Amino acid sequence: MPPIIKPPRPGLANYLRDIWQRFNLSRFVGALALTGTGLAAGIGGFMYIEHFSFRDALYMTMITVSTVGYGELHPLSPEGRLFVSIYIFFNLLILAYLLSVLTTYIFDGGLRNMFAMLRNDQEIRSYDGHVIVCGFGRNGRKAYLELRASGAQVVVVELDEAVLQEDVADEAAQDKNISVVRGDATLDDTLRAAGVERARALITTLPKDADNVFVALTARELAPSITIVARASLKSSETKLLRAGADSVVMPDEIGGSHMANLIMRPEVIRFLDMISGLGPHRLRLEELRTEELRPELRGRSIRELDVRSRTGTTVIGLRHQSGEFTISPPADIVPVPGDVFLFLGTEEQIVKLLDLFRLV
Known part of the structure; x- marks a missing residue:
């Protein structure tokens, strides 16, 4: 046409x-x-x-x-x-x-690779509500693994094909079904190819802070309602990223230093946090559930009446109210209202059981 x-x-x-x-x-x-x-x-x-x-x-x-x-x-x-x-x-x-x-x-696999790329492109075009990860370095790979483990659809944007084929001993390197857009994530066309208008969130972990600023700025312009999480190396870049449209900024070096200091001062607290983050030998899982996602017969009941602990083994560790305030270890007699969000803690099996029993299918 x-x-x-x-x-x-x-x-x-x-x-x-x-x-x-x-x-x-x-x-x-x-x-x-x-x-x-x-x-x-x-x-x-x-x-x-x-x-x-x-x-x-x-x-x-x-x-x-x-x-x-x-x-x-x-x-x-x-x-x-x-x-x-x-x-x-x-x-x-x-x-x-x-x-x-x-x-x-x-x-030599030229035709096979070409058809695989075409299938990959068609698959990405069918995604809706997915997450885009820009950069497939150490942080990008970890974010990809966590998202995939949570059942999210993920599209990786990476310019350097050698990074995608890097032989590292992790699950991401062995995943042959990674949806990839090869290109410069700072360009409009590349983010459009990744389906930024249909995505619910974007994570940018590019090595240079300036590139992450451009990605955040471009993504915010193309998809005003998208959630953007950006990586930063310098403290001075945090403000620029927030002004560019990022909702949250993560500084791995700063987090790493704080983590090492806490291993000295509060070792058991850090071991518990490692269990939640999946780094410890006995992994725990945090999960959230909105009151609108509860089964109809469970809405309007207090935490005591829901009896989550005895039915699933999980613990209600927090409640975010519609106003934005948090209640840590909410009282058993509190009745969540529409717009509130439960925060649960438990093992993988307990969380799966919780979702099966309480979440609206």
């Missing part, structure tokens, strides 16, 4: 250019163009030198190129024999080149 009626999809040009560059399609197209030129030269040569009709010239060209030796339609003139001799020699070179290119694409 003409562009004036329906403009091409955002990022389509970058997407096609990415396919062209990654799979070296210029070599493949060049081989096809060279083959077509050879066929045209053969037809033209037979028509000009031997005065064959187009059909006869096409037939002679095809049996000459394929070397099947069916025989000549008409006896060739000396000039015609010279032309055929030269034509066969150069076409053997062209066919050898074409076969080498096809062999590379078929046996």
Whole structure:
């Protein structure tokens, strides 16, 4: 359809250019163009030198190129024999080149990778309410693993393909079904290709703070309601990221230093937090549940009446009220109202049982 009626999809040009560059399609197209030129030269040569009709010239060209030796339609003139001799020699070179290119694409996985990329793109276009992770370094990989473990759909945006193929001993490296957009996350087209308009959240963990600022600014402009979490290395970058549109800023170095100090001063507290974060030997899980997500028959009941502890083993450790205030260890007689959010703590099995019994399907 003409562009004036329906403009091409955002990022389509970058997407096609990415396919062209990654799979070296210029070599493949060049081989096809060279083959077509050879066929045209053969037809033209037979028509000009031997005065064959187009059909006869096409037939002679095809049996000459394929070397099947069916025989000549008409006896060739000396000039015609010279032309055929030269034509066969150069076409053997062209066919050898074409076969080498096809062999590379078929046996070296070029076609398979291309189709896999096309399937990956179609899968991303079907996502809605997913999470975008920009950067697949140490922080990006950890965020990806946590999100996938929680059942979220995740799209990774990474420019360096070597980072995606890095041989590291973690679960993300072994996951062959990672939905990836290869490109610069600071560009509008790249984020559109990742479905930023349909995503519910974006995490940017790029190495440079300036790049994270650009990602936050771009994502906020393209999707005003999206939740943005950004990584920062410098304290001075925190304010810039918040002004650019980030909802939360995480500084791994600062968190790491505080964590090490607390391991000295409050070791048992840190061990408990490690269990919650999944770093300890006995992993615990935090979960939230809105009152609107409760089964209809459970709404309007107090925490005592819900009897979460005895029914599932989980503990209600907090209640965020609609006003934004938190109540830690809420009283058993409190009755949550619409807009309140429960915070639960338990093992993986206990949380799964909680969701099965209490959450509206």
